[in-house]
Amino acid sequence: MTTTPTEPAGAGTVVPEVEGTPPVAPERERDLAQLGLAAALVVIGAYTVYDASTLVVGFADPVGPKAFPYVIGSVLMGLGVLLGLAALRGDVPTPEDGEDVDLSQRSDWLTVAKLVGVLVLTIATVGWLGWAISGAILFAGATWSLGSRTYVRDLLIGAVLAVGSWYGFYVGLGIPLTPGVLDGIL
Amino acid sequence: MESLSLLADGLATAVTPENLMWAAIGVLLGTFVGVLPGIGPAMAVALLLPVTFGLEPTQAFIMFAGIYYGGMYGGSTTSILLNTPGESASVMTALEGNKMAKKGRAAQALATAAIGSFIAGTIGTMLVVFFAPALAGVAVKIGAPSYLAIMLMAMVLVTSVLGSSRLRGFIALFIGLTIGLVGLDMNTGQPRLSFDQPLLADRLDIVVVAVGIFALGEALWVAAHLRRRPLSVIPVGRPWMGRDDWGRSWKPWLRGTALGFPFGAVPAGGAETPTFLSYVLEKRLAKKGHEFGSGAIEGVAGPEAANNASAAGTFVPLLALGLPVTATATIMLAALQGYGIQPGPQLMTEHPDLVWTLLASLLIGNTLLLVLNLPLAPLWAKLLRIPRPYLYAGILFFASLGAYTANQQPFDLFLLLVFGLLGLAMRRFGLPVLPLILGVILGPLMETKMREALAISGGDPAGLVDEPLAVVVYAVIVLLVVVPLVLARVRPRLTPTEAAADAPAPADQSDKESVR
Numbered sequence: 065m066t067t068t069p070t071e072p073a074g075a076g077t078v079v080p081e082v083e084g085t086p087p088v089a090p091e092r093e094r095d096l097a098q099l100g101l102a103a104a105l106v107v108i109g110a111y112t113v114y115d116a117s118t119l120v121v122g123f124a125d126p127v128g129p130k131a132f133p134y135v136i137g138s139v140l141m142g143l144g145v146l147l148g149l150a151a152l153r154g155d156v157p158t159p160e161d162g163e164d165v166d167l168s169q170r171s172d173w174l175t176v177a178k179l180v181g182v183l184v185l186t187i188a189t190v191g192w193l194g195w196a197i198s199g200a201i202l203f204a205g206a207t208w209s210l211g212s213r214t215y216v217r218d219l220l221i222g223a224v225l226a227v228g229s230w231y232g233f234y235v236g237l238g239i240p241l242t243p244g245v246l247d248g249i250l
Numbered sequence: 251m252e253s254l255s256l257l258a259d260g261l262a263t264a265v266t267p268e269n270l271m272w273a274a275i276g277v278l279l280g281t282f283v284g285v286l287p288g289i290g291p292a293m294a295v296a297l298l299l300p301v302t303f304g305l306e307p308t309q310a311f312i313m314f315a316g317i318y319y320g321g322m323y324g325g326s327t328t329s330i331l332l333n334t335p336g337e338s339a340s341v342m343t344a345l346e347g348n349k350m351a352k353k354g355r356a357a358q359a360l361a362t363a364a365i366g367s368f369i370a371g372t373i374g375t376m377l378v379v380f381f382a383p384a385l386a387g388v389a390v391k392i393g394a395p396s397y398l399a400i401m402l403m404a405m406v407l408v409t410s411v412l413g414s415s416r417l418r419g420f421i422a423l424f425i426g427l428t429i430g431l432v433g434l435d436m437n438t439g440q441p442r443l444s445f446d447q448p449l450l451a452d453r454l455d456i457v458v459v460a461v462g463i464f465a466l467g468e469a470l471w472v473a474a475h476l477r478r479r480p481l482s483v484i485p486v487g488r489p490w491m492g493r494d495d496w497g498r499s500w501k502p503w504l505r506g507t508a509l510g511f512p513f514g515a516v517p518a519g520g521a522e523t524p525t526f527l528s529y530v531l532e533k534r535l536a537k538k539g540h541e542f543g544s545g546a547i548e549g550v551a552g553p554e555a556a557n558n559a560s561a562a563g564t565f566v567p568l569l570a571l572g573l574p575v576t577a578t579a580t581i582m583l584a585a586l587q588g589y590g591i592q593p594g595p596q597l598m599t600e601h602p603d604l605v606w607t608l609l610a611s612l613l614i615g616n617t618l619l620l621v622l623n624l625p626l627a628p629l630w631a632k633l634l635r636i637p638r639p640y641l642y643a644g645i646l647f648f649a650s651l652g653a654y655t656a657n658q659q660p661f662d663l664f665l666l667l668v669f670g671l672l673g674l675a676m677r678r679f680g681l682p683v684l685p686l687i688l689g690v691i692l693g694p695l696m697e698t699k700m701r702e703a704l705a706i707s708g709g710d711p712a713g714l715v716d717e718p719l720a721v722v723v724y725a726v727i728v729l730l731v732v733v734p735l736v737l738a739r740v741r742p743r744l745t746p747t748e749a750a751a752d753a754p755a756p757a758d759q760s761d762k763e764s765v766r
Contacts, residue, residue, distance in 0.1 A: 126709025
């Protein structure tokens with residue numbers, strides 16, 4: 065990949081004089097956010113073990129439903145501890161790269177939050193508004209979150225996609241998606 | 251040969267006008283989705299899975315075969331015409347392919363990729379026709395203990411070969427196994443990890459999990475790091491090759507096929523290693539060695555063939571053992587399960603019509619791909635310019651559609667969001683996706699086999715190792731885990747980057763060879 069002159073990683077924090085823009089990723093600080101993941105793993109592992117302990121073992125079943133979750137939960141807890149130690153010792157993850165991914169910029173969590181909000185709205189409304197309307201809102205809302213500002217066109221495309229997919233599933237595959245308030249109109 | 255006549259029957263089933271239409275739709279849809287930047291074959295298959303819901307199993311699989319090859323081909327188009335590869339298997343293709351495109355030889359790069367994929371896919375599928383029934387014939391006789399051991403080996407291989415961090419690979423695997431626990435225990439009917447939710451006790455729909463992790467997770471991750479300036483797309487006309495290009499391509503195609511197929515067929519986890527080896531091999535063998543690094547056609551032909559041959563090879567363990575070793579194969583397995591078909595050695599004898607039609611459709615899909623896509627390439631290239639808000643909003647839309655159509659429960663959309671956020675977190679923390687999805691699918695199967703094995707022995711753990719094959723496989727697993735650790739100790743002089751570049755490939759190769 066070509067090295068574009070960008071700000072050094074972690075621009076917000078005080079970085080000791082970085083020498084130019086090195087081609088290899090510069091020595092990053094410890095990624096302590098991993099401790100959160102490690103803690104989550106320990107909690108999930110512990111809950112898995114607890115959940116398994118509430119199960120009843122049948123008679124003709126020498127292993128029962130407990131053994132497997134016990135193993136998985138315990139190993140998960142162990143891995144969580146290992147990850148925590150690795151994070152403290154300065155082990156950093158390699159985030160996934162991709163065609164449209166630019167890791168030299170700082171993460172834009174606001175966009176993600178907007179998208180999650182749009183999805184939550186869809187979940188809340190799809191039952192009574194139906195797929196044709198909720199789907200259109202989902203598409204338009206997502207384009208807005210991602211920075212598009214041509215509202216009318218986005219909404220129109222969303223409507224075409226949503227109504228089109230409704231008819232596609234109904235006519236083509238015989239699956240009626242929730243019609244919602246448009247029941248009888250579609 | 252018996253296999254050939256069965257394949258002919260399969261072809262006869264697949265070559266009806268209606269089925270050809272499904273195959274063509276599959277190829278077009280698969281390429282369409284696969285070309286879109288940010289969408290790899292696994293995500294393409296996961297997103298398009300719901301489209302096959304309303305179809306008969308046979309038709310669904312014909313369409314699936316088209317989607318599969320279409321998605322793979324679309325991925326290589328993207329990596330040649332854009333600056334960065336979308337997935338690990340096309341890293342090597344992009345290396346020379348993109349250089350060729352910049353030199354104005356995009357048409358030749360696309361042509362050698364398409365024709366090489368066709369040849370590798372066809373040879374690979376024919377090899378599957380011969381190997382899979384033989385392997386299934388042997389596999390029917392192996393018992394639960396050995397089967398458990400083999401599944402364990404596939405998991406360890408996939409988890410430890412791929413990716414840069416074993417720790418993170420195993421974390422992903424065990425998160426997957428935990429997800430696989432959710433729902434009713436299959437023996438006793440007790441809900442596990444279900445939080446008293448009947449919809450969870452019903453077991454998770456694999457489509458929702460896969461689409462959440464692959465599609466939504468990826469879309470959210472990209473949204474957080476969207477490039478401000480879009481990548482430059484190299485314009486392309488209709489792919490074609492001159493005499494010289496053919497002369498330079500055909501040997502790399504065959505060598506790539508020979509490298510790729512075995513790696514796909516043993517549970518060694520995907521096309522990364524063979525494409526890498528093929529690239530290195532072609533670079534060594536090339537007469538115009540100096541052209542490597544500035545757009546050598548051999549560097550596209552070889553890895554691209556290796557990629558497709560390895561994809562065909564994965565059908566051997568998938569059909570003969572019910573063992574998926576790539577993300578795409580895992581979703582195919584989920585699709586089989588969706589039709590109530592239990593994958594495993596019995597598949598070949600219980601559903602021969604389905605298996606042979608699937609294999610025949612792979613051949614047909616491959617051919618259609620070549621026929622349809624060479625002329626359509628300029629059109630596909632235009633897709634790369636799609637405005638990113640529309641692209642990722644579209645992924646969100648179709649991911650939700652896919653999750654929703656499965657059961658028409660808003661709760662599934664909620665689960666989709668949960669798994670999407672998990673997928674986002676995994677990309678942030680460098681956790682590989684494949685071990686997770688493998689854990690979700692293989693976990694329940696493993697548990698069944700383990701309990702079967704222990705039920706036979708009356709709970710005695712010795713029951714897990716009372717078959718010679720199981721003992722051998724466990725020995726191999728230990729070797730696989732220990733050898734790289736020892737190597738790391740013995741050669742501490744290498745800097746980490748050198749070690750990452752040099753050490754794994756040869757060491758892993760010798761391990762894999764000893765597996766069979």
